[in-house]
Amino acid sequence: MNRRRGFLLGFLVVALLVAGGLSYVASSSPDGLDTVALHGCQVTGTGSGEQLDGTCIAQNAGEHATAHSPLAGYSVLGGEGTVGIAGVVGVLVTLALAGGLFWLLRRRTPTRSAERGDD
Amino acid sequence: MVTMVTAMHMSDGLVNAPTSLVFGAVAVVGLVLCLVRARADLDERTAPMAGLVTAFVFAVQMINFPILPGASGHLLGGALVAILVGPWVGTVCIAIVLLVQALLFADGGLTALGTNITNMALIGVFTGYGVALLLRRFARRSRGGLVATAFVAAFVNTVVASLGFVLEYAIGGSGGASLGTVFVLMVGLHALIGIGEGVITAATVGAVAAVRPDLVYLLRGTATPLVRKSAPSTPTTGGAA
Numbered sequence: 001m002n003r004r005r006g007f008l009l010g011f012l013v014v015a016l017l018v019a020g021g022l023s024y025v026a027s028s029s030p031d032g033l034d035t036v037a038l039h040g041c042q043v044t045g046t047g048s049g050e051q052l053d054g055t056c057i058a059q060n061a062g063e064h065a066t067a068h069s070p071l072a073g074y075s076v077l078g079g080e081g082t083v084g085i086a087g088v089v090g091v092l093v094t095l096a097l098a099g100g101l102f103w104l105l106r107r108r109t110p111t112r113s114a115e116r117g118d119d
Numbered sequence: 120m121v122t123m124v125t126a127m128h129m130s131d132g133l134v135n136a137p138t139s140l141v142f143g144a145v146a147v148v149g150l151v152l153c154l155v156r157a158r159a160d161l162d163e164r165t166a167p168m169a170g171l172v173t174a175f176v177f178a179v180q181m182i183n184f185p186i187l188p189g190a191s192g193h194l195l196g197g198a199l200v201a202i203l204v205g206p207w208v209g210t211v212c213i214a215i216v217l218l219v220q221a222l223l224f225a226d227g228g229l230t231a232l233g234t235n236i237t238n239m240a241l242i243g244v245f246t247g248y249g250v251a252l253l254l255r256r257f258a259r260r261s262r263g264g265l266v267a268t269a270f271v272a273a274f275v276n277t278v279v280a281s282l283g284f285v286l287e288y289a290i291g292g293s294g295g296a297s298l299g300t301v302f303v304l305m306v307g308l309h310a311l312i313g314i315g316e317g318v319i320t321a322a323t324v325g326a327v328a329a330v331r332p333d334l335v336y337l338l339r340g341t342a343t344p345l346v347r348k349s350a351p352s353t354p355t356t357g358g359a360a
Contacts (some may be wrong), residue, residue: 004164007330007334008167008168011168011175012171012174014175015171015175015178018175018179018181019177019181022182023181023182026181026182026183026184026193027183027185027191029189030189030191031127031190031192031312032190032281032305032308032311032312033127033128033129033281033305034127035190035304035308036296036308037133037295039296039300040296055295055296056295056296057292057293057296058295059295060132060293060295061131061132061133062132064131064228065131065225066221066224066225067225069222069223069224069225071223071224072225073225073226074181083181086224087178090177090219090220090223091174091178092174093219094173094174094215094219095171097215098174098211098212099166099169099170101211102157102165102166102167102170102208103170105154105157105166106163106165106166107159107162
């Protein structure tokens with residue numbers, strides 16, 4: 001395996017490990033923006049979601065248009081403990097989309113790397 | 120179980136429809152410009168790298184780290200992509216991450232895509248790149264300089280991107296909190312998140328520069344980027360940053 005492929009493969013493995021493994025220990029507290037959006041509200045978890053008492057920005061948030069996506073909320077069909085699987089799927093989908101787009105957009109003229117004999 | 124915890128970006132309805140539309144237009148115009156300019160930075164060598172950087176940002180954005188009791192933060196990635204693949208390609212990277220998150224993972228509203236892309240892709244990437252450019256001479260001198268530049272650029276991109284939301288809320292916020300409160304909380308929290316963003320960005324850029332400095336956009340044009348590479352197959356010296 002040449003160096004270039006080795007590096008790219010290593011990069012992919014790191015991304016898959018982060019999304020597929022490290023995601024299990026990620027903090028479940030609201031992020032910066034959500035903390036601001038929830039400021040002023042008391043959040044109570046209910047069976048169907050959450051109840052916001054008080055006055056806060058998040059009360060204006062509508063239900064997400066893709067809330068019923070099989071991967072909604074970084075889970076597979078809402079299953080417990082599936083965040084890693086959702087993450088791996090996300091990494092591969094993102095790689096396919098971005099890699100495909102950038103590959104199509106690339107300049108086709110000979111470059112230094114082509115002269116260098118990389119694949 | 121609170122369903123909101125996994126939502127990381129602006130939901131629908133936080134700003135009114137005209138504001139969403141305006142920033143949707145800003146995002147489209149900005150992205151088209153970036154796509155046009157990105158071509159010059161993409162070839163057989165950099166296109167796969169850009170794809171992987173995008174996937175990496177998606178992965179790392181999933182990792183919320185605690186900043187205060189009951190509050191977390193996650194990478195935005197502006198400076199990270201700007202330093203590794205340049206601002207034009209980098210903006211497209213972040214936009215693709217936001218698109219995948221909104222469409223597949225119900226993270227970030229569809230009508231909020233314009234504001235989210237404006238804040239995290241356009242503002243975040245170009246702020247990070249601007250800071251990195253200001254510090255470029257320093258960054259090109261040593262790997263330590265590059266890592267420090269990455270940290271500072273990432274910190275600034277986080278805080279400035281958070282100001283994007285404050286601006287949108289000022290223009291067409293749907294209410295629930297005063298503008299002053301939103302400003303103070305957004306900047307305060309994102310200054311803390313910016314430290315985490317800085318650490319992740321510095322570590323990532325440092326690691327890439329340790330093995331493939333030729334793939335670091337900010338180092339382009341230097342004859343021998345950081346470490347001398349007489350032949351492509353020669354292992355580079357030095358460990359990870």
